[in-house]
Amino acid sequence: MGYPKRSEVAILLGFLQLILLEPVVGRFVVEKNSLKVTSPDSIKGNYDSAIGNFGIPQYGGSMAGTVVYPKDNRKGCKSFDDFGISFKAKAGALPNFVLIDRGDCFFALKVWNAQNAGAAAVLVADNIDEALITMDSPEEDGSSAKYIVNITIPSALISKSFGEKLKTAISGGNMVNVNLDWREAVPHPDDRVEYELWTNSNDECGVKCDMLMEFVKDFKGAAQILEQGGYTQFTPHYITWYCPHAFTISKQCKSQCINHGRYCAPDPEQDFSTGYEGKDVVHENLRQLCVFKVSNESKKPWVWWDYVTDFQIRCPMKEKKYNKECADVVIKSLGIDLRKVEKCMGDPETDSDNPVLKEEQAAQIGKGSRGDVTILPTLVVNNRQYRGKLEKGAVLKALCAGFEETTEPSVCLSGEVETNECLNNNAGCWKDDKANITACKDTFRGRVCECPVVNGVRFHGDGYSFCVATGPGRCKVSNGGCWHENRNGITFSACLDNEEGKCTCPPGFKGDGVKSCEDIDECKEKKACQCPECSCKNTWGSYECTCNEDLLYIRDHDTCISKRSSEVKSAWTAVWVILIGLGMAGGGSYLVYKYRWRSYMDSEIRAIMSQYMPLDSQNEVPDHIHEDRA
Missing domain, CATH: 3.40.30.10 (Glutaredoxin)
Known part of the structure; x- marks a missing residue:
């Protein structure tokens, strides 16, 4: 296959790990920091320590503290609270660096337990004579994942021989003061x-x-x-x-x-x-x-x-x-x-x-x-x-x-960083150029793409390719993110001003309602003008239907009728309306006339008869001539 000869044994073994599930063996350089003992004089001097692969080392800085070796739980695999042990330093005193023995549990768990007890840093003493190794976090599982991410104090592994010197000095009643120095850890x-x-x-x-x-x-x-x-x-x-x-x-x-x-x-x-x-x-x-x-x-x-x-x-x-x-x-x-x-x-x-x-x-x-x-x-x-x-x-x-x-x-x-990424091509976030609305936000950790809230109208979406307005008033803000178009003074929109926030193409159109709504050709799809005499012409959002020769198109019934027959029908209708109107007017006049004539005759007859034959219901009529004479 033409592979070049390689000295990269780590790469080959790395792939074998995939097949055989064996650990990788490679040239791993341990990153060290300087640990300086300032007292007691018996062990005063500089020593190497391997920086832990978790926690927060003070790169560029240093820490001074007093080494403490607990009487119980010396491997740090259990909570120090169970033993009533606290490493919190008293006011004005140097912080405590806890010395813990290697073995029985993960490095990270030891540091986590010491941190919870108030330790400012942790020194893990090796239990075998070997070159320094790097303390790594364990393979993640449910229990370790909970504390690994929360370890903040620095930690380091020291050699077995140096650990024994520290233990001897502490057991002898000496105060062991050390400086952890990370100033030369990075060139x-x-x-x-x-x-x-x-x-x-x-x-x-x-x-x-x-x-x-x-x-x-x-x-x-x-x-x-x-x-x-x-x-x-x-x-x-x-x-x-x-x-x-x-x-x-x-x-x-x-x-x-x-x-x-x-x-x-x-x-x-x-x-x-x-x-x-x-x-x-x-x-x-x-x-x-x-x-x-x-x-x-x-x-x-x-x-x-x-x-x-x-x-x-x-x-x-x-x-x-x-x-x-x-x-x-x-x-x-x-x-x-x-x-x-x-x-x-x-x-x-x-x-x-x-x-x-x-x-x-x-x-x-x-x-x-x-x-x-x-x-x-x-x-x-x-x-x-x-x-x-x-x-x-x-x-x-x-x-x-x-x-x-x-x-x-x-x-x-x-420690502060100001960013202004949104000014450069909107940083790849969604933007509505017409309404000048963007999902790009500048933050301390860089730009984020989050759909905005504009005038109380909330936009929803992925913030990258789309943001759609929802709720009342959404159609007033960039048409709710829906499709809309104007042609020759006529505007169609897919926006419905409701809580659902859906974009629906209007009648006469089809599409997703967001990016596009295409005109439906009712003529081609045979959705209109199906009568034999009809001729169909598609228009934007609608259609026009005409009939051959002198026929008239009735849209509601999708049919054509004769213009003459419609005109004759209209003329006869008018005639009948007039005749009926005249008949009703004449009949009404006759009834009124008859009623008034009968009323008049009744009053005259009653007056004549009253002079010769008084009715039972009325008094005797006085003698008008006699009254005149008096």
Whole structure:
């Protein structure tokens, strides 16, 4: 297969770990700090100690304290509260550094128990004569995950012989005072710090993956400001193994590797029969490397931080979005040249070396004072591996310790970082240019894409590709994020001003209601003008239907009728209305006349008869002539 001869034994053994589940053996350089005993005189002097791979070492600084060796629970595997032991220093006294014996439980658990009892730092005395090793955190599980992330005090491993000297001095009644010094733990030759982060795009590897991604998101703002100011030179790296030649046709290699077994990664779920495969991780690792290279060529290497955080948010494995399609959307949203990225990645199926990944494998091998990179995540500052908690404040201290004195940037002096990423291409977040509304927010930890609240109207969405207004009044704010269009003075909208916040294309249109609503051709789809005499013409949002010759179209019934028949019917209708009206008027007049005539005749007859024959109901009529004479 044309593999070059390598001295990189760690890489080969790294892949064998995938198959045989054996630990990696490589050249691991222990990062040390100086421990100085100031009293008693019998053991006064400088000693080496190996910085723990958790907690927060005081890079660039030092700590003074008094060493305390507990009478009980000397291995620190149980809570010191159970023994009534407290290491909290009294007011005005030096802080207590607790000496604990190695054995029986995890290093991190020992430190956690001592921290809870008030210790300012922990020294773990080795129980065998050997070269110093680095105390690492245990394989994550439910119990250890709860305390590892909360360890804040520094810790270090000391040799068995030095531990015995400390115990002898303490048992002899001496006060043992020491200084822990991290000022030389990171070289600081000039006014620029070079650092690299060995990471992974896999988001299903448990607590360490979660911790790594939280760090990347939290540290992004500071990293970008340092890079933009020219204070640092950052380089991301990804650990890659290769498949031994004898196994290249095996099921494991085919599912875990690309380029015919040259570049491999472990199965994300540790299950070869389901979910994503190791080669999926290699693909994305390669893509993230190429995103960095393309961004670096355009003088914007800090865009890598935006891509990895956005990809983790938008394309997680749990949602089955960990794929090229989702990655391409993120790349385009950040204004990165997708064609250059694809060219950089090359063909993963070819039986030849990939220049980018080949360079990564070479970089894993330790050079100078730096050992082989075998642990994820690993941070290297000025070619020294960082030890301690992967936390923004601690890492920033380590970076600042790498500057030559008096050349530190202001972020190292104030601890504050101001960002203004939203002004540059909206930082890849969603934006409505017409309404000038954006989901981009500048924060201390860098920009975040969160849908906004505008005039009491809340927008919902992923903050990257879309934000949609919901609730009453939403249609007044950028049309609720729904489709709308105006043609020739006519406007159609898919926005409905309701609580649901759904975008629904209006009648005469079809589509998702958000990005588009297309006019329905009622004529072509035979939804109108189906009568034999009809002629259909499609219009925007509607249609026009006409009838042949002298026929008239009735839209409600989708039919044509004769114009003449309609006119004759209309004329006869008018005639009948007039005749009926005249008849009703004549009949009414006759009834009125008849009623009034009968009333008149009745009154006359009654008057005449009353003179000759008084009625029973009326009094005798007086003699009008007699009355006149009187």
